[in-house]
Amino acid sequence: MNIVAKDWDSLATPAVNAASSAISEAIIERDPKTGSILRVVENRPNKRPNPLNDPLNELSDSDPEEWEGFDNIPAVGSGPQTEVLSRFENLAASGVRTAPRKQSQREQEWIRKLVEKYGDDYGKMFRDAKLNPMQQSEGDIKRRVLKWKRMQENTS
Secondary structure: OOOOOOOOOOOOOOOOOOOOOOOEEEEEEEOOOOOOEEEEEEEEEOOOOOOOOOHHHHOOOOOOOOOOOHHHOOOOOOOOOOHHHHHHHHHHHHOOOOOOOOOOHHHHHHHHHHHHHHOOOHHHHHHOOOOOOOOOOHHHHHHHHHHHHHHHHHHO
16 A cells, blocks of 8 residues: 655645745825825834744833833932822831831741751751751751740740
């Protein structure tokens, strides 16, 4: 039994003549009354090739004529003052801080178990995969243990 190969692939797209698909920009001059084209002032090829006719290809983050830099951002306090903005500025200037985070009951139990097993050896606490399943770092565990010890002193 002979199997004849097909001449075409059902998923293949037909080739497009490169000359006919070249996208170019032109600056044209129109008649202000009729709107008809008077002349083509400039004809230049597109900056980037776009063989798939992707409309997003024309957009670019690095166009120098569009990027104005950070110099045009107004300085703080130079814009219109709204009630909400003035409240936030007053709150920031007052220096009032929120209450520090407290250790939960579960976190206290976890720290207590670590301290009972290892004392002050934070390296061993760090390497214990069963008591430290979230792999808290030595420094983080030390900070939590010191906070837990201060709480224990205050409650005694």
